[in-house]
Amino acid sequence: MEIELSCNSYAFESLTVEPFNAEPPRSALISSYVTPVDFFYKRNHGPIPIVDDIESYYVSICGLIENSKDLFMRDIRMLRKYNITATLQCAGNRRTAMSNVRTVKGVGWDVSAIGNAVWSGAKLADVLELVGIPNLTSVTRSGGKHVEFVSIDKCKEENGGPYKASIPLSQATNPEADVLLAYEMNGEAQYSVVALFLVVWATSCLNPVELTSWLTLNSNAYSKFFLSIIMPKPLNRDHGYPLRVVVPGVIGARSVKWLDTINILAEECQGFFMQKDYKMFPPSVNWDNINWKSRRPLMDFPVQHNTETCWLTVRNLLTRGRECDEAWKADPQLLYNLQAKVSGYAVSGGGRGIERVDISVDGGKNWVEASRYQKTGIPYIADHMSSDKWAWVFFEVIIDIPHSTQIVAKAVDTAANVQPESVETIWNLRGVLNTSWHRVQVREALCLIRCAKRKRRLLAKQKLLPFGKVSVVILLCGGGIASIISLTNLNHTEIM
Ligand SMILES: Nc1nc2c(c(=O)[nH]1)N[C@H]1C(S)=C(S)[C@@H](COP(=O)(O)O)O[C@H]1N2
């Protein structure tokens, strides 16, 4: 018997309101390979700007190039549209665990300052071709080596100036690096949600004759309305409407939202977030002896050893054969025979795949390998064409757990980089790139059982809702159709 557990509520957790910073609960995060926009973490350094006149919005491309150019949204939409599934992660993800060792400065993220989305837009390499910079250029004729992205928003760290960051020109002009100017986020996902809604609604409200006459009578007005919801949704304001940069495999800070200007520079961007933040220092550096110039800006995540991050949550609990609580009441020893489904996400920077995820239930003495997956029906093979190279990988293993121990996870990427064992060794004053082994204390087994009970009570309550078997069948059919629709519409991914 398997009892679904969910100890967290599904509410979004706001960490700061001004600027708005929020992350979803852990369990919500790994419930979907493509993170719904509502569960995608939000990281802002200033007030979220409003761009309402899309006709007059344009991006200026200037700096060390022969001809500067202003690109309107229609010019960018004219370029070939790519859908890239990429995981965005804030360099400060898991900062709180680092501050438990010694205080660090920064937003207190738990493990969910990360999300995986299908980003759609033009490739930066194609945009730069429009201003005469060919693919795979490292230096322009006038000496440009870096591409700076300047935003519309204003931050106090920039003394009221705009947020900005840069990446090397060689990366920006490499089509394989998949750097995007994105105008949609999970756009295609709308099809499945809307299709599901339509199927459930139409089938449950109308009989076939009514349905046909309704469709004939109202085709014009309703088709307009439905088209407006079925059309891919633009990027939402929180995530950079109308246009943002997405630099796959690189810390989130370089994926500049609300893009205003692209500058071709000889040196990397001198902005605060490139020079005085998002750098990693050794544990010996403190606020009195820090020399910002001594370190390079963080790019690929994670930087140290290019390791990957991997968190786990204990989601499900299995007892053998009987109802959890009764079984446990009858035989408290059952607690010693628990199995847990340990699952989570693993991700590496730079486009490297996840080669392995190891799980230990004895604090790291013995390990078993978890299974890995991205898309249903397609086995995950790291660095293979069939996998989303910039996206996280989910893992899962069902494992016997002793009543009180520590479950530990560590991932290995395709360059054989392994996560560092202890957070102490990578402690740094800004609390960035905490990629240390993730540990879960299994004293929680008892709490989990209580959660299971609560969850079952909730399920029992739900059965009382006026939600007959027919609706369930419709819902399932709708889901099936919806997933077929979403499969045909997505090149790089599917919604699970
Ligand atoms: N213009 C602008 N772009 C920005 C930021 C910002 O504050 N302003 N924050 C950056 C940081 S630190 C991260 S982690 C990501 C977060 O993107 P999200 O809010 O879409 O999740 O955006 C990056 N781009």
Ligand SMILES: [Mo]
């Ligand atoms: Mo970030």
